[in-house]
Amino acid sequence: MADVTFTVDGKKLTAPAGTLLIEACRKAGIEIPSFCYYPGLSLQAACRMCLVRMAKVPKLQTACTTAVAEGQEFITNSPEIEQARKAMTELLLGNHPLDCPVCDAGGECELQDMTFKYGAGETFYAEAKNHREEQQWSPAVFYDRPRCILCYRCIRVCGEGMDVWALGIENRGSRSVIAPNQGNRLDCEQCGMCIDICPVGALTSGTYRYKTRPWEMHHVTTVCTHCADGCKVTLGLRQVDGAAEIIRSDNRDKSGMNNDFLCAKGRFGFDFAGSEQRLSMPLVRNAAGKLEPATWEDALRVAATRLTEIRGARGGSAIGVIGSNRTTNEENYLLQKFARTVLNTNNIDHERTTDYAAFARALAGQKGKTAGLRDVAFAPAVLLIGGNPTDEHPLLAWALRTDARLSKARLYVANASPIKLERQAKATLRVAAGGYKDLPAQLEKGESDFAKAVLAEESLVVVFGEEFRGADVANLVAWGLKRGNVTFAYLGDHSNSRGAADMGLLPDLLPGYVPLGQPAGFSEYEGLPTAPGKDLRQMLDAAGKGELGALLVMGANPVAKRGLDPAALKNTFVVALDIFLTETAEFADVVFPAASLYEKSGTVTNAFGDVQLVRKGADRAGVKSDFEILVRLAGEMGANIKALVPFGKTAVMGDLGQSRGVQSGEADRHAVWLAANGLEPRLSPFDPFAAFDEIVRLVPGYDLDRLNLLSGNDVRAEIGAAPGSALSTTDAIAPAHDGLFTSGTLGRYSKALKDIQEHQERELLESAAD
Amino acid sequence: MSPKNMKEEPLTIFSPQLSARFDALVQKYPVKRSALIPMLLYAQDEVGYLSDAVVADVARRIGITELDVRSVASYYSMLRFKPAGKYNIQVCTNICCMLRGGYELFDRFREELGVEHKGITPDGLFSLEEVECIGACSWAPAIQVNYDFHDELDPDRVPGILDSYRSQAKAEGEAHA
Amino acid sequence: MPRLVSHPDEVKIISRRFGQGAEKIDRYIELGGYESVKKCLAQTPDWIINEMKASNLRGRGGAGFSTGMKWSFVPKQSAKPKYVLVNGDESEPGTCKDHLIFLHDPHSVIEGTIIAGLAIGAKLGFIYLRGEYRYLLRIVEKAVADAYERGFLGKGIFGTQADFDIITQTGAGAYEVGEESALMESLEGKRGIPRIKPPFPAVVGLYGGPTIINNAETIATVPHIFAMGAEAYSAVGTPRNGGTRLFCLSGHVERPGVYELPMGYNLKKMIYEVGGGIRGGRKLKAVVPGGSSTPVLLPEEIENLGMDFDQVGKAGSMLGSGGVVVIDDQTCIVEFALRTISFYQHESCGWCIPCREGTDWLKKSLKRFHAGFGTASDIDNIRYLAENMLGRTFCPLGDAAAMPTAAFVKKFRKEFEDHLDGKPCPYAKEGVPQLTVV
Structure with missing residues (x-):
């Protein structure tokens, strides 16, 4: 739309014609208060807080529904407007309970703020307030009816935003209330968006209510530890017994890719971190065969001694390493480097949930062909093949719905089963079971209406998942590359599944999918073994046959996941790093209590290759980050720590750039950059950013925009280039298929998620009985 | 499935x-x-x-x-989620009916039926409701029994109206029997 | 059955066929019915609209907007179907005129609807009756069925190429649905919450198509305008206030009833001559001139007041829906104000803050006040509240509640003060203030 010029309080403003006055004013720094207006949701004009005077119009107008046009004149700061705003807050306070001292929202309540700013210093309301009982709709959502100011944000975000439509209004006038879809219970996705968007304390969260006063918390923004979408979450933390405890998790920081969005797991599933089942001290198996608490010194000594013995006696190939889908990039990077250069083994893998190596192979030599989540969210056309993002990638589903709703994006859904996102689809295609691999050829033929519509798109983002593996990935990508102007997103399952693969937790590929045979930058690794190692399944098989002397498991639970008979590990020395005594840790010889993602710093990469900063929020006595545990273990084994982690002044100063050819001057530039950005060189071997520096330096695709990343923005990583020979077997891939309320082993330790899941299962049973 | x-x-x-x-x-x-x-x-x-x-x-x-x-x-006042009597007596007390004795009429119904606003008689035959304007302002005071209008009433006509519905119910009952 | 009245001053146009059996189609035709629509079928839409403009007919729902102008706002070309919507959700306390139209002359509404459809190019009309009017709905449904049977509705009406259908619809108890956009919502099967305007119904209305919404009395008047000619019709009233209207006289008059009088008819005369004066020889205290939402007038304000939109507006009130509520000197204005606000509190849709909270607050305050527990500051607070609702609500219901309240306090302050200091209501029978309100 063409720009128009109009006047607000005598100030000339310019905005595209049709812009809502409230938005135009806010952009220009003129504050217009509102309760019901919410960007991206339908207009209500109900709260009347945004009334302004428009020249030549007799009545005050709502800025939230007035589209600006050339030459208009508005007044937003006259005594008349002040009085209108004041009267509106007075009217609201007439029936609104003044239980602010015990209200969850007290201190971060929009009604309090409005009253403070615009209103109502004195009270002359002598009537009894209308009262109704509070309701509990689900384990997650409570509704305090008298506090509700009826702004309808919850109804809209649930319906328009989530496409769930679980909330409505009942009754009319002053008896109006928000009502859930099952009488007084809520049968929904339990995302808690309604709680977050509530401007007052009417909707409160089962996990947070009456826990604290908001100002007693400090807030840390980090990345959600659950699915692979990478939502930014803000943790509300409080000091308890010398540790920082997570009281709340929400999406108050709107700068993330998730913007307004957070699902049940992100919002309520943080409580695993405070679980009483957390490991808080190392455990060592005693002579009687029982795990018993030990000091860190003892545990590290036992682990280091046995690993060193086994390495010495049977060689590195007798040791296996299994990494995690949830640890940071730095930890994953360090783990593989530790495995390869300290344990001297390429027996390293992780629970692969999708075939990223095949994706890297298919995109070898390409640049800019992967789509980040933001690219998907603003794409004019998206082809979604397989999967069910609503359950497994809630943010992706939100992004696709929002894109279709607000930007009229065209979504094409090809799936073997009906999925909820088909409601937003322009066209859908039912794929035969096992028929995904034929899809590229089918599309290319262009016979079906679906194919015709897809082919007619000028540009396309193709989103797909584990239904494609190996050669099928290659075929699909080749089809897209041939068409041109097609980008891809390949979905894995957990918060850092992509990072685990990118960081080389693979038996035949180094970080960035660099082949062992041509290690390029990684040739600086001391003692890098060149023969490909065993994958996860082969390691477990070897252990069962007594051929694996030792197994180091960091944040993984293969015993549960693979239904392994624990007896298979009886001849293997097992070291586990975990936050819980998982089925795997239970059979370990040494267990180290690790920090969760919310208790450490670093970076993670989501399924789309968006890299984000992880900030340490919670603090828990007795645990250490996996990073620190690995460094200490390596130290105990007598490894050269400086070679493992480039820390300390000498690491920066030691190489002035003359020694490494094309890399010359790099360290120097790094020092300059650090100084310029007010950052210190990595002085501690436990500083994960020392490893981060090396990742950026060595890992193909991870030449990241540091400044943006460190300021808290998501930055793009390219997928590296794997050679055609890499990882041709795909049978080790085991997708997690976590739903809205499950999150692998971790989810089992979240009481909140368990309660919600039980509630939803009950709802399903009851609706089935109807 | x-x-x-x-x-x-x-x-x-x-x-x-x-x-x-x-x-x-x-x-x-x-x-x-x-x-x-x-x-x-x-x-x-x-x-x-x-x-x-x-x-x-x-x-x-x-x-x-x-x-x-x-x-x-739940938005519309004629729709209800709870049962009413067989004959739902709706007495308008809005301004025009009030001016001409709507409240006296309502009080008489309360007395005769022994129920309050939104109450149902024990036999389930009648329920009583004070309602807003029913569009009979020039013929006030007026009531509706289910959908039937009765206008230009005074309290003394209340027993007669109730009796007519009682006999109607009885006749219906007999017809069924 | 509502009693029909008559008075020599009446000019019977709309009520011409009342009590004549015109609900039967043959009788309606016998009395000249369906001739106007035939006349219009031979003319162009522009001609119809120009005649309507020339008639100076102004909307009988309350706002008094020119009907011809309203029709002219509908775009000639439209991708979506256009609709005519007849608002028979008569709910403003004091108003019962559409009641009689549906009862005695349903075919005039049907005929008017067809003419409106011809004017704007609509092929479907809706007649929406409030839910309480079930017995009238049956009469209208029968009339519609008869019109179909005669070929006056359906395909090729009156043997022409034109098609027109009518669907009858019932509400279920909601004053707010009388607001035109809330009416469309209700007709679409939703809560009766008004829509954000613009767009206006003439552009985006029912089912998203251009729609004209007219009061049932307005529509029933249309055939008469074409029967007698726009000029003749206009000549009946005062300047810019064409024709007659059905005044619903109620309250403390000797002869309440619905009278058809020319626009501009003197209000005092209406009360004292047409209505036979104040019941029981009492004195006039006040009159609400156009339904409960219009500000009350004092006896001295009606001396020379002609009942048309402009004159009543000038007197500080509104002609509204034609409900003239007469209040005698033995009535407690505080109780009257309480009963009025109780209605609006009950009917507020709850969508916007000032109306939802304001009506609730006013009702509670007035209830307490009337019970003798008021303080001097309450009087100012009530007025402050009412004035702070005015002009700031989502739809006119908020104004409809605030305007009369503000006027009661302003014009009867003394009477409010008489309720102070724990004194019982001076007008209460048996010395106890009445507190029963819905």
Whole structure:
């Protein structure tokens, strides 16, 4: 739309014609208060807080529904407007309970703020307030009816935003209330968006209510530890017994890719971190065969001694390493480097949930062909093949719905089963079971209406998942590359599944999918073994046959996941790093209590290759980050720590750039950059950013925009280039298929998620009985 | 397959006549949902109130959620979620009726029936309701018994009105027997 | 059956066929019915609209907007179907005129609807009756069925190429649905919450199509205008206030009833001559001139007041829906104000803050006040509240509640003060203030 010029309080403003006055004013720094207006949701004009005077119009107008046009004149700061705003807050306070001292929202309540700013210093309301009982709709959502100011944000975000439509209004006038879809219970996705968007304390969260006063918390923004979408979450933390405890998790920081969005797991599933089942001290198996608490010194000594013995006696190939889908990039990077250069083994893998190596192979030599989540969210056309993002990638589903709703994006859904996102689809295609691999050829033929519509798109983002593996990935990508102007997103399952693969937790590929045979930058690794190692399944098989002397498991639970008979590990020395005594840790010889993602710093990469900063929020006595545990273990084994982690002044100063050819001057530039950005060189071997520096330096695709990343923005990583020979077997891939309320082993330790899941299962049973 | 998705012949709680009427009603408008409010009213006439079963049946016929149906139904004051008496006496006390004795009329009904606003007599024959303007202002005070208007009333006519409905009910009862 | 009245000053145009059996189609035709629509079928839409403009007919729902102008706002070309919507959700306390139209002359509404459809190019009309009017709905449904049977509705009406259908619809108890956009919502099977304007119904209305919404009395007047000619019709009233209207006289008059009088008819005369004066020889205290939402007038304000939109507006009130509520000197104005606000509190849709909270607050305050527990500051607070609702609500219901309240306090402050200091209501029978309100 063409720009128009109009006047607000005598100030000339310019905005595209049709812009809502409230938005135009806010952009220009003129504050217009509102309760019901919410960007991206339908207009209500109900709260009347945004009334302004428009020249030549007799009545005050709502800025939230007035589209600006050339030459208009508005007044937003006259005594008349002040009085209108004041009267509106007075009217609201007439029936609104003044239980602010015990209200969850007290201190971060929009009604309090409005009253403070615009209103109502004195009270002359002598009537009894209308009262109704509070309701509990689900384990997650409570509704305090008298506090509700009826702004309808919850109804809209649930319906328009989530496409769930679980909330409505009942009754009319002053008896109006928000009502859930099952009488007084809520049968929904339990995302808690309604709680977050509530401007007052009417909707409160089962996990947070009456826990604290908001100002007693400090807030840390980090990345959600659950699915692979990478939502930014803000943790509300409080000091308890010398540790920082997570009281709340929400999406108050709107700068993330998730913007307004957070699902049940992100919002309520943080409580695993405070679980009483957390490991808080190392455990060592005693002579009687029982795990018993030990000091860190003892545990590290036992682990280091046995690993060193086994390495010495049977060689590195007798040791296996299994990494995690949830640890940071730095930890994953360090783990593989530790495995390869300290344990001297390429027996390293992780629970692969999708075939990223095949994706890297298919995109070898390409640049800019992967789509980040933001690219998907603003794409004019998206082809979604397989999967069910609503359950497994809630943010992706939100992004696709929002894109279709607000930007009229065209979504094409090809799936073997009906999925909820088909409601937003322009066209859908039912794929035969096992028929995904034929899809590229089918599309290319262009016979079906679906194919015709897809082919007619000028540009396309193709989103797909584990239904494609190996050669099928290659075929699909080749089809897209041939068409041109097609980008891809390949979905894995957990918060850092992509990072685990990118960081080389693979038996035949180094970080960035660099082949062992041509290690390029990684040739600086001391003692890098060149023969490909065993994958996860082969390691477990070897252990069962007594051929694996030792197994180091960091944040993984293969015993549960693979239904392994624990007896298979009886001849293997097992070291586990975990936050819980998982089925795997239970059979370990040494267990180290690790920090969760919310208790450490670093970076993670989501399924789309968006890299984000992880900030340490919670603090828990007795645990250490996996990073620190690995460094200490390596130290105990007598490894050269400086070679493992480039820390300390000498690491920066030691190489002035003359020694490494094309890399010359790099360290120097790094020092300059650090100084310029007010950052210190990595002085501690436990500083994960020392490893981060090396990742950026060595890992193909991870030449990241540091400044943006460190300021808290998501930055793009390219997928590296794997050679055609890499990882041709795909049978080790085991997708997690976590739903809205499950999150692998971790989810089992979240009481909140368990309660919600039980509630939803009950709802399903009851609706089935109807 | 979950029971939610089971295909079965739709069962209805309504009489064949009403069911047929609804089948026609949902076809009548440019948009199906326009039939919602009339359907709720006619369903209430037959069932007595909007029971959970009525809500579910109407929601299915229109293809909207039960929450939607409740949200709409609870907006309109003639629709109720609880049973009323066989004869629902609605006494207007709005200004025009008030000026001409609407409250005295209402009080007389309270006395005669022994129930308050929204009360039902123990035999279920009558319920009493104080209502807003019913559009009989020039013939005040007026009442409606179900859909029948009685206007230009005074309290002394209350016993007679009640008797006429009692005999009507009795006659109906005998006809059934 | 509502009693029909008559008075020599009446000019019977709309009520011409009342009590004549015109609900039967043959009788309606016998009395000249369906001639106007035939006349219009032979003319162009522009001609119809120009005649309507020339008639100076102004909307009988309350706002008094020119009907011809309203029709002219509908775009000639439209991708979506256009609709005519007849607002028979008569709910404003004091108003019962459409009641009689549906009862005695349903075909005039049908005929008017067809003419409106011809004017704007619509092929479908809706007649929406409030839910309480079930017995009238049956009469209208019968009339529509008869019109179909005669070929006056359906395909090729009156043997022409034109098609027109009418659907009858019932509400279920909601004053707010009388607001035109809330009416469309209700007709679409939703809660009766008004829509954000613009767009206006003439552009985006029912089912998203251009729609004209007219009061039932307005529509029933249309055939008469074409029967007698726009000029003749206009000549009946005062300048810019064409024709007659049905005044619903109620309250403390000797002869309440619905009278058809020319626009501009003197209000005092209406009360004292047409209505036979104040009941029981009492004195006039106040009159609400156009339904409960219009500000009350004092006896001295009606001396020379002609009942048309402009004159009543000038007197600080509104002609509204034609409900003239007469209040005698033995009535407690505080109780009257309480009963009025109780209605609006009950009917507020709850969508916007000032109306939802304001009506609730006013009702509670007035209830307490009337019970003798008021303080001096309450009087100012009530007025402050009412004035702070005015002009700031989502739809006119908020104004409809605030305007009369503000006027009661302003014009009867003394009477409010008489309720102070724990004194019982001076007008209460048996010395106890009445507290029963819905």
